[in-house]
Amino acid sequence: MTEQADDLLRWVIPAAVVFGVTALAVVAGLIALRRSRRSPKARAAAEAARNDAGRALVRLDDAVDDLDIEVSLSGALYGGDAPTTLRRARMTAQHVRDDGFEEYRRLAGRLEGGEEAARVRRAAEAVTRRVEAALRTVDGARTAHAAWVTAHVSAADQVRSAQARLAEVRAAMGDPEALIAQLARFDEREWKDAAAAARAAVTEADEAEERLAEASRSAADPTRNALAELAAGERALRRAEADARTLEETYRLITQASQALSDEFDSARAALRAATTIRAKLEPADAERLGDEIRAVASSLDALEAGAARRPTHTIGEIARLRDRLDRALGDARTAQQRLRGARTALPGTLAAARNGVALAEAAMSGVRTGADARARLISAQRDLAAARQAQDPVEALDAARRALRHAEDAQALAQYAANSGGAIDPA
Numbered sequence: 001m002t003e004q005a006d007d008l009l010r011w012v013i014p015a016a017v018v019f020g021v022t023a024l025a026v027v028a029g030l031i032a033l034r035r036s037r038r039s040p041k042a043r044a045a046a047e048a049a050r051n052d053a054g055r056a057l058v059r060l061d062d063a064v065d066d067l068d069i070e071v072s073l074s075g076a077l078y079g080g081d082a083p084t085t086l087r088r089a090r091m092t093a094q095h096v097r098d099d100g101f102e103e104y105r106r107l108a109g110r111l112e113g114g115e116e117a118a119r120v121r122r123a124a125e126a127v128t129r130r131v132e133a134a135l136r137t138v139d140g141a142r143t144a145h146a147a148w149v150t151a152h153v154s155a156a157d158q159v160r161s162a163q164a165r166l167a168e169v170r171a172a173m174g175d176p177e178a179l180i181a182q183l184a185r186f187d188e189r190e191w192k193d194a195a196a197a198a199r200a201a202v203t204e205a206d207e208a209e210e211r212l213a214e215a216s217r218s219a220a221d222p223t224r225n226a227l228a229e230l231a232a233g234e235r236a237l238r239r240a241e242a243d244a245r246t247l248e249e250t251y252r253l254i255t256q257a258s259q260a261l262s263d264e265f266d267s268a269r270a271a272l273r274a275a276t277t278i279r280a281k282l283e284p285a286d287a288e289r290l291g292d293e294i295r296a297v298a299s300s301l302d303a304l305e306a307g308a309a310r311r312p313t314h315t316i317g318e319i320a321r322l323r324d325r326l327d328r329a330l331g332d333a334r335t336a337q338q339r340l341r342g343a344r345t346a347l348p349g350t351l352a353a354a355r356n357g358v359a360l361a362e363a364a365m366s367g368v369r370t371g372a373d374a375r376a377r378l379i380s381a382q383r384d385l386a387a388a389r390q391a392q393d394p395v396e397a398l399d400a401a402r403r404a405l406r407h408a409e410d411a412q413a414l415a416q417y418a419a420n421s422g423g424a425i426d427p428a
Contacts, residue, residue: 042117049124050107054372056131057104060097061375063138067093069234070142089141096134098383100127101376155219155226162230163212166237170205173244179251186254187310193363194250201243208236239367246363253356257312260352264319265305267345272298274342275326278333286333293329297322313356317405320346320353324402343394350401354385357408364415374414381407 067090104127111120149158176198183191211233218226272294279290300322308315323346334342358381365378384404391397 039117042121043111046111046117046121046124049121049128050104050111053100053104053107053124053127053131054376056128056135057097057100057372058375060093060100060131060135060138063135064090064093064097067138067142069238070145085141086145089138093134093138096130098379100131101372101379102383103127104372105376105380155230156216158230159212159216159219159226162208162233162237163216166205166208166212166233169237169241169244173201173205173240176202176244176247179247183251183254186258186312187307187314190254190311190313191250193360194247197243197246197250197363197366201240201247204236204240204243208233208240211236242366246359246366249359250363253313253352253359257316257352257356258309260349261308261312261315264316264349265301265308267349268301268319268323269298271323271326271342271345272301274338275330278330278338282333290329290333293326297326297329313352316349317353317356320350320402320405323350339395343398347388347394347398347401350398350405351385351388354381354388354401354404354408357405357412358382358385361408361411361415364412364419368415368419370415370418374411374418377407377411377414381405381411 067086071086071090103123107120107124107127110123111117180191180195180198183194211229215226215229215233218224218229275290275294279287279294282290301319304315304318327342327346358378361378361381365374381404384400384407388397388400388404391400
């Protein structure tokens with residue numbers, strides 16, 4: 001029996017040693033692999049892949065802008081509706097672009113949050129592949145359409161179509177100086193960017209007219225090519241449309257904000273009274289903390305009121321931020337019903353502030369060569385604003401509107417940085 005035990009031990013001990021060493025090697029290998037995936041080298045590879053995705057998204061965003069011009073022109077050529085291939089390609093590209101920018105923005109947070117760098121890199125590479133596929137779709141649709149236009153539509157027809165659109169844009173613009181004169185009763189900071197956009201729109205419409213006139217002369221001469229002047233005219237026309245919209249949107253936002261000021265101040269003070277009632281039921285330390293915030297918000301609100309009539313959109317935005325600050329100070333002290341009532345009263349002003357923020361960001365990015373981060377923030381702001389408008393739950397709508405405002409402010413700041421760094425787009 002002892003001999004059998006000895007024989008068994010002589011077999012078991014070496015086997016245990018072998019299996020133990022193997023297990024340790026496997027564990028060590030897994031640890032090394034995990035560390036390698038979180039190493040500075042892996043992180044650098046993930047950041048490089050994200051940057052590649054960002055550059056691809058910028059190319060796709062530019063391609064969508066170019067496709068928008070082509071769809072507009074083709075719609076006129078086809079009697080009001082662009083070809084199915086172009087419209088389908090644009091829709092596909094827009095979806096891929098919007099989803100891609102959202103994922104691009106989230107990738108930075110995933111990396112900063114400590115997620116495995118290799119997973120972030122693979123996600124970024126997947127974004128790049130989807131974007132490149134969308135770019136191929138756009139290129140194919142544009143090539144096919146260009147071939148059809150060359151075979152069936154004369155340059156003169158294209159010029160006449162663009163000139164008809166120019167006439168529509170001029171009619172829609174009306175007299176920009178008249179709108180600016182109406183806005184002059186407000187602080188110049190409220191409308192100076194819109195005034196610059198309005199004057200630019202007039203200049204751009206004049207440029208489009210000159211370019212299209214030259215294209216018309218080229219189209220009548222078989223020895224000349226009208227396409228270069230036609231394309232330049234289309235670009236000038238598109239800039240004129242965008243700048244005219246900036247003036248119209250600014251005018252609407254300022255006048256609406258001016259009309260809403262009284263209600264927004266009343267609503268904010270009602271929220272302060274409700275917060276004071278809630279404070280009375282809290283523990284002493286929590287009550288003191290909330291009391292400090294209530295007094296700070298009340299003081300800021302009083303300070304805003306003096307100049308509110310001259311700066312309505314600025315004031316509405318600041319009230320929205322003060323309401324957000326008060327809500328964060330209240331935290332979980334409110335009941336669900338109190339949160340719902342608070343959201344209902346805060347939502348109109350916050351939505352107005354978010355709309356104004358998105359409009360300012362769009363205007364800031366017009367004519368500036370921005371990178372993927374600014375474009376991603378703007379698209380996130382636009383999506384969150386749309387979600388806020390559509391949400392049935394006031395609490396969800398308020399959260400979305402606040403996100404939209406934050407994203408819009410980030411986009412505007414990034415666009416201004418790009419402009420100050422020499423990122424202006426050459427109009428030609």
